[in-house]
Amino acid sequence: MRYFITGTAGFIGYHLARRLLEEGHEVVGYDGMTAYYNLKLKEARHAALAQFPAFTPVIGMLEDRDVLSAAARRAAPEIIVHLAAQAGVRYSLENPKAYVDSNLVGSWNVLELAREIGVRHLMLASTSSIYGANPDIPFRETDRAEEPLTLYAASKKGMETMGHSYAHLYRLPTTSFRFFTVYGPWGRPDMALFKFVAAMLEDRPIEIYGEGRMSRDFTYIDDLIEAIIRLAALPPDESNRVKAPPGIDTLSPQGPYRVVNIGGGNPVGLLDFVETIEHVLGKPAIRRMLPMQQGDVPRTFASPELMVALTRYRPTTPLAQGVRAFVEWYLEACAYL
Structure with a gap:
């Protein structure tokens, strides 16, 4: 399979790309190499991926539509996994523009590319921060998530909403997956x-x-990657609608779009x-x-019910x-x- 992954110099993108390369897939990795944290760590991740002949790195910002478009078209991907983003809850209070540029404008550029290329599955990395101070636990994908507490969460919610509209308008199979406090080797220094x-x-x-x-639902990086790979093989459509347990599937009636938590449910x-x-x-x-x-x-x-029903997998x-x-x-x- 041919994958186009944004954010391969980042923590999660590095691990996903490495796993796919080890399994024999082709990966074009796109990353802006921003200075949000130590560039040496990002460079080391890309250097490790460069040992695989099937890996092609491209340096560019999500907001640079021309560079992003050229890279994606050369890759001719079957699957796009959009992981690149301006991360960090607290940093969004210091530099809100970075979140608008990367998480909204940049994500819209990715959506446009996926539409133009006609990929079989677009996967968008979202966050548990979307749930805000939701008093109902565990957090279920069917819960209302309309009261984000930070611009970071709001920007990710905006990305999800744009993703749904593109799935509806252009029949673009799209999965938004919400991470829960991912940790492990090669992690980010701000965590x-x-x-x-x-x-x-x-x-x-x-x-x-x-x-x-406070408490957090921690997810080990290898568990997260396993879940992403299993979800990648399940572009949302009626053939994989979850009927049991009833009422947990977020497959949209307006288009091939689904939201899935990736978390073990063990805060x-x-x-x-x-x-x-x-x-x-x-x-x-x-x-x-x-x-x-x-x-x-x-x-x-996290409520892991939907993920388990779809993939038969749960972080452990x-x-x-x-x-x-x-x-x-x-x-x-x-x-x-």
Whole structure:
């Protein structure tokens, strides 16, 4: 299969591209190499992918329609996986324009390309942040998600809405999948696990927001990739409508469009998360307790029912195992971090 993946120098894009290349697929990877975090880490990811002859990297911004279009047309993909985005909940308070440019304008450019090329499946990476402070748990794809708390969440919701309109207007098979706190080797430096491990190894305090009363539904990267690959083989249509359990499928009656959570449905308290890291590192953290930051949500909690019904798969990697894998990678990667 021929894949066009945006964001291959990023955490999730790197892992997805590598898995596909190892399975013998062709991958054209598109990435803007922005300086949101350490470029050396992004360059190292692309260098690792470059070892595969079937990988073709293209450097360009999502907002640059001409470069993006030329790359996608040369790739002639059967499947587009749109992972590139301006990430980060808190950074959206500092630089909101980056989210409009990348997540809205850039995503619209990807939608236009998918329509013009006529791919068999367009996959859009969304986020659990869309659920905002939803009081109903676990978060189900059928829940209302009309009250985002940050521009990051709003921009992703906008992308999902545009995706639905293109599925309806142009019969473009589209899946939007919502991630829940993905972690693991090659992760982003702005994520809690990366920051906590770095600080603890250097005997610096870690900042624990919400006085430690928050919880997150953590998803190990390998579990996430497995789910994406299984969903890639299921372009939304009536042939794969989920009938049981009833009422869980988000397959739209207006077009081939579906929203799917990717999460295990096992939220972990923030203090339990810290204790897991302490156990793996064999040393206590210096804890600095802080109030909840603007834009943060108290918890995330995925309902995996739809994903399991579609793919017969559910993330199962224990948190301690995933944290240990990250720490082992981090200690080896310190040379270029």
